[in-house]
Amino acid sequence: MRDPIRSIVIVGGGTAGWMAATFLARRLAHLRLSITVVESSAIGTIGVGEATVPAVRDFFAAIDLGEADVLRETEATIKYGIRFAGWKEPGHDFFHPFGLYGVAAHGVPFHHYWLKLRANGDATPLGAYCLATQLAERGLFLPPVDRPANELGVFNFAVHFDASKFAALLRRLALANGVQHVDARIDAVARDGEDGRVTTVTLDDGRAIAGDLWIDCSGFRSLLLGEALHVPFVDWRRWLPCDRAVAIPCTAAQVHRPFTTATATRAGWRWHIPLRHRVGNGHVYCSDFIDDAAAEDELLAALEGEPLAAPNRIRFTAGHRARFWEKNVVGLGLASGFLEPLESTSITLIQSGLERLIPLFPACDIDPRLAATYNRQSVLEFERIRDFLMLHYSGNQRVGEPFWDHVRAIKPTEGLQGKLDAWRAAGEFVRREWDTFQDASWLSMYAGFDDLPARYAVRADEVPVADLRDSLMRMRAAIDGTLRHAEPHEDFLTRVHAGRA
Numbered sequence: 326m327r328d329p330i331r332s333i334v335i336v337g338g339g340t341a342g343w344m345a346a347t348f349l350a351r352r353l354a355h356l357r358l359s360i361t362v363v364e365s366s367a368i369g370t371i372g373v374g375e376a377t378v379p380a381v382r383d384f385f386a387a388i389d390l391g392e393a394d395v396l397r398e399t400e401a402t403i404k405y406g407i408r409f410a411g412w413k414e415p416g417h418d419f420f421h422p423f424g425l426y427g428v429a430a431h432g433v434p435f436h437h438y439w440l441k442l443r444a445n446g447d448a449t450p451l452g453a454y455c456l457a458t459q460l461a462e463r464g465l466f467l468p469p470v471d472r473p474a475n476e477l478g479v480f481n482f483a484v485h486f487d488a489s490k491f492a493a494l495l496r497r498l499a500l501a502n503g504v505q506h507v508d509a510r511i512d513a514v515a516r517d518g519e520d521g522r523v524t525t526v527t528l529d530d531g532r533a534i535a536g537d538l539w540i541d542c543s544g545f546r547s548l549l550l551g552e553a554l555h556v557p558f559v560d561w562r563r564w565l566p567c568d569r570a571v572a573i574p575c576t577a578a579q580v581h582r583p584f585t586t587a588t589a590t591r592a593g594w595r596w597h598i599p600l601r602h603r604v605g606n607g608h609v610y611c612s613d614f615i616d617d618a619a620a621e622d623e624l625l626a627a628l629e630g631e632p633l634a635a636p637n638r639i640r641f642t643a644g645h646r647a648r649f650w651e652k653n654v655v656g657l658g659l660a661s662g663f664l665e666p667l668e669s670t671s672i673t674l675i676q677s678g679l680e681r682l683i684p685l686f687p688a689c690d691i692d693p694r695l696a697a698t699y700n701r702q703s704v705l706e707f708e709r710i711r712d713f714l715m716l717h718y719s720g721n722q723r724v725g726e727p728f729w730d731h732v733r734a735i736k737p738t739e740g741l742q743g744k745l746d747a748w749r750a751a752g753e754f755v756r757r758e759w760d761t762f763q764d765a766s767w768l769s770m771y772a773g774f775d776d777l778p779a780r781y782a783v784r785a786d787e788v789p790v791a792d793l794r795d796s797l798m799r800m801r802a803a804i805d806g807t808l809r810h811a812e813p814h815e816d817f818l819t820r821v822h823a824g825r826a
Contacts, residue, residue, distance in 0.1 A: 327688040327689065327690055328688060328689040328690070329356070329688055329689065330356070330358065330537045330538050330686070330687065330688065330689055331358060331359060331537055331689075332358065332359040332360075332361070332535070332536045332537045332538070333349060333358055333359070333360045333361070333536060333537070333538045333539070333540060334360075334361050334363060334526070334534060334535075334536030334538075334539050334540070335360070335361065335362045335363070335539075335540040335542055336363050336364075336511065336526070336539060336540065336541055336542060336543050336548055336549055337362075337363075337364055337541070337542035337543040337544060337548075337658075337660070338362055338364030338492065338496070338542070339364070339492055339542065339544070339658070340488055340491060340492050340495075340658070340672065340675065341542035341544075341657045341658030341659070341660070341675050342362055342364060342492075342540075342542035342658075343362070343492050343495035343496045343499055344384070344495060344657075344672075344675050344676065344679065345540050345542060345657055345675070345679060346360060346362050346495070346496075346499035346504045347388045347390075347495045347498050347499045347502065347504075348384070348387060348388055348676075348679045349540075349679070349682075350499055350502040350503060350504050351387065351388045351389065351502065352387065352683050353683075353686070354502070359505070360499075360503070360504045360505065361504070361505040361506070361507060361534065361536070362496075362499070362504060362505070362506050362507070363507045363509065363511060363526065363528070363534060364506075364507075364508065365508060365509055365510040365511075365529075366508050367510065368510065375485050375486060375487065375488055375598045375600065375605040376404060376483070376485050376585045376596070376598050376605075376666070376669035377404065377483040377484055377485075377486070377669055377672050377673065378423070378483050378668070378669055378670065378672075378673050378761075379423050379481035379482060379483045380483075380673045380676060380677075381483055381484065381672060381673065381676065382481070382482075382483070383676075384676045388495075388498065390494075390498060392484075393821050394494070395484065395486065395491070395494070396484065396818065396821045396822075397821060397822055398490060398491075398494045399484075399486035399487050399490040399491045399494060400486065400487050400490060400600045400601040400602040400603075401484045401485060401486040401487075401600065401601070402484065402485045402486075402581070402583060402599055402600055402601060402814070402818060403466055403482050403483075403484060403485075403583040403814060403817070403818075404423075404482060404483040404484055404485050404583055404584055404585055404669075405422060405423055405424075405457045405458070405460050405461035405480070405482050405583050405584055406420055406421050406422035406423050406424075406457055406458065406461055406584050406585075407420070407421045407584060407585045407586070407587055407668070407669070408420050408461075408584050408585070408586045408587070409421065409587050409589075409717070409773060410586060410587070410588040410589065411588055411589035411723075412587070412589045412594075412717060412720070412721055412773070412774070413720065413721060413722055413723075413773065413774050413775065414721070414722045414723055415589075415723070419452075419769070419772070419773030419774075420452050420458050420461065420462070420584070420769065420773075421668075421766060421769040421770065421773070422452070422455050422457035422458040422461065422480070422765075422769060423457050423480060423481045423482060423483060424455050424456055424457030424458070424479060424480030424481065424765065425455065425476045425477075425479040425480070425765050426439070426451055426454045426455045426476075426765060426768060427439065427454040427455075427476065427477070427797070427800055428475050428476045428477055428800060429476065430788070430796075431784065431787060431788070432784070433782055433784045433785050433787075434752075434764075434782075435454065435476070436451070436752065436768055436772075437752055437781040437782040437784075437785040438781075438785055438788065438793055438796075438797065439451060439454065439797070440752060440777065440778065440781035440785075441781045441785045441786070441790070441793060442790070442793055442794065442797060443777075444781065445790050447794065447797075449797070449801075450772075451768070451769070451772045453801055453804075454477075454797070454800055454801065454804070455480070455765075455804075456477060456478065456480045456804050456807060456808075457480035457481070457482075459804055459808060460480070460583070460808070460811060461582060461583055461584040462582070463582075463808065463811075464580070464582040464583065464813060464814050464815075465583075465808060465811035465812065465813060465814060466583065466811060466812055466813070466814045466816075466817040467807070467808075467810060467811035467812075468482075469481055469482070477800060477803055477804060477807075478807070482583070483669070485585065485598045485599060485600055485605070486600065487600055487602070507528070507532075507534065509528040509529055509530055509532070510528065510529040511526045511527070511528060511529075511548065512527050512528060512529050513526065513527040514526050514527075514548065514549060514552070514553040515527070515533075516553065516554075520652065521554070521652055522652040522653040522654075522691075523536070523539050523549055523553060523554070523652070523653060523654055537653065537689055538653055538655070538687070539653055539654045539655070540654075540655050540656075540657055541654055541655065541656040541657065541660040541661070542657050542658050542660055543660050544658070544659045544660060545641065545659045545660075545663070546660070547646065547656065547659075547660040547661075548660070549654045549656070549660070550646055550648075550649075550651060550654055550656040550660055550661065551646065551660070553654075554651045554652060554654055556646045556647055556648050556651050556656075557646070557647045558642070558644055558645070558646055558647070559644045559645055559646070559647055559662075560642055560643075560644045561642075561643040561644040561645075561711060562642055562643060562644070563735070564643070564711060564715055564735060564738065565643035565664070565665060565711065565714060565715065565718075566611045566613065566731070566732065566735075567593050567609050567610060567611045567643070567665050568611060568612055568640065568641060568642060568643075569609070569610055569611070569612050569617065569620065569638070569639065569640055569641070570607055570608065570609045570610070570638075570639040570641070570665075571607065571608050571617070571620060571621050571624055571636050571637065571638050571639070572605070572606065572607040572608075572636070572637040572639065573606050573607070573624060573625065573628065573632050573633075573634065573635075573636050573637070574603045574604065574605055574606065574632070574633045574634055575603065575604050575606055575628040575629060575630040575631060575632050575633055576603060576604070576629075576630030576631045576633060577599065577603060577604050577629065577630055578629040578630045579629065580815055581599030581604070582599075582814065583814045585597065585598050585669065587667060588627075589721070589723070589729075590608065590610065590623055591614070591615065591623075591726060591728060592610045592611050592614035592615035592620070592727075592728040593608060593609045593610030593611055593614075593615070593620070593728070594608075594609055594610075594667070595607065595608050595609075595623075595624060595627060596608075596609070596666065601818060601822075603633055604628075604629060604630065606624060606627070606628055607624070607666075608620050608621070608623060608624040609665050609666070609667070611728055614727055614728040614731070615728075617638065621636055621638075624636075641663050641665075642663070643663060643664055643665060643711070644662060644663070645661060645662025645663075645703075645704065645707045646660075646661050646662055648696070648700045649661045649662075649678065649699060649700050649703040649704075650695075650696040650699045650700055650703075651696070652691070652696075653691055655678070655682060655699070657675050657678050657679070658671070658674070658675050659671075661674075661678070661703070662674075662707055664707065664710055664711060664714060665714065667714050667717055668710070668713065668714065668762070670710050670761065673761070674706070674707075674710075677706060677761075678703065681699055681702055681703070682699065685698060685699050702759060705757075705758060705759040706759045706761060708738075708740065709740070709757060709759055709760045709761055709762070710761050710762070711738070712737075712738055712740050712741040712744070713761070713762045713766070713767070713770075715735070715737060715738070715741055716741065716745075716767075716770050717770065718732035718733065718735070719732065719733055719735065719737060719741075720733075720770065720771075720773075720774030720776055721733050721774070722774075740757065743755055744767065748767070748771060748776075748778055749776070749778055749779060750778065750779060751778060751779075751780065751782070752777075752778035752780070752781055752782060754767060754768075
């Protein structure tokens with residue numbers, strides 16, 4: 326009988342480390358594993374991952390963490406999507422919602438009917454047919470229902486939270502579930518002389534910690550996967566050239582609606598993430614087109630309130646480790662790769678990495694086919710998100726601006742080009758394995774950039790224009806009716822913090 330894994334050591338805390346600890350402690354409780362988190366309180370974390378996607382709600386459920394507890398403990402707010410300001414051109418904005426658009430009919434997707442009416446002079450924006458967009462724009466909260474009557478009721482929400490407070494919440498939960506915590510710096514990593522796997526780490530106080538399976542959550546340093554096992558980094562700067570960020574929290578000067586804002590700048594973009602106790606701000610940029618001081622000045626000039634901390638300067642390279650699982654080490658978070666936070670995917674990549682690990686969980690001898698499967702899936706997931714992020718840049722019409730001219734001219738990857746071709750020719754979506762963002766997300770980008778197909782589906786002509794106008798008017802009326810059951814976002818948060826939700 327193959328020897329089972331008896332011990333897991335997680336190197337690094339922060340969001341990634343404590344997400345791993347809580348998730349593995351819950352999902353593998355029946356194995357009675359020893360799980361240890363080794364982190365040094367003397368080493369800081371990036372700590373600016375404040376926005377999420379709706380999948381985070383599945384993570385909360387998987388570790389039996391109540392959403393109300395998250396909202397209260399992390400100063401969280403609701404997120405129905407992302408407003409993109411100035412990405413097509415200055416003064417123009419559009420919204421990427423966590424929801425569907427309209428209702429399909431006669432086997433024809435809704436967007437073809439919208440395109441038909443548009444061709445017949447109807448200028449109603451696509452967002453008028455999305456409940457999540459309307460909730461966001463009107464500053465309302467409404468929880469999704471389990472079984473909506475039709476596609477109009479299909480929407481979801483994510484959260485904005487204080488990443489440091491979220492990590493602290495997870496740490497308390499992990500420790501309550503038997504996870505051991507060691508506060509120390511790792512001075513050395515030992516590997517087996519025959520097969521090269523990691524065996525022990527030596528701490529700065531002289532102690533040695535051994536483990537069967539190691540989870541590398543050591544951030545950009547990638548202590549185990551990169552430094553100890555020498556897994557190379559796959560550089561994607563030719564597709565995603567932004568390589569710097571500066572983050573500064575500030576006081577809030579107004580009541581904010583439930584969405585993230587990403588605002589285009591001359592050499593990148595700014596994020597604006599409203600929390601209950603402050604606003605998270607950051608400037609992601611390409612150092613080839615602006616220097617660090619100018620990028621920081623641009624961010625400071627855009628703050629709505631007083632800065633609450635010194636600027637946090639971050640350097641990064643878009644891409645990933647060539648292998649996410651090498652020997653007995655699995656990399657998560659920044660230790661495995663990085664994609665700029667344009668669509669708030671950092672936390673969901675940690676989550677999906679953990680979810681993939683459970684069905685492939687190894688014995689001590691670690692069948693290499695398990696790692697090969699995990700690595701293939703992980704690379705595909707990164708590539709799919711990369712292509713979606715590229716679309717945000719390639720669709721711009723900011724002609725004459727050096728950075729935006731540069732990113733618009735970048736040749737699409739084969740996967741992205743295939744999606745663009747099918748859309749532009751016939752309004753069709755190409756669905757690929759491990760796509761994080763589904764059809765509605767791609768539709769929001771295409772429509773936002775006014776990148777519309779050459780024709781709508783011929784079957785849409787089965788419905789006369791007059792009937793179509795009436796049908797779409799009823800859809801808008803149905804959304805308005807649903808909104809009457811919503812409450813102001815601020816009122817909902819107040820109820821949660823008072824323990825009445």
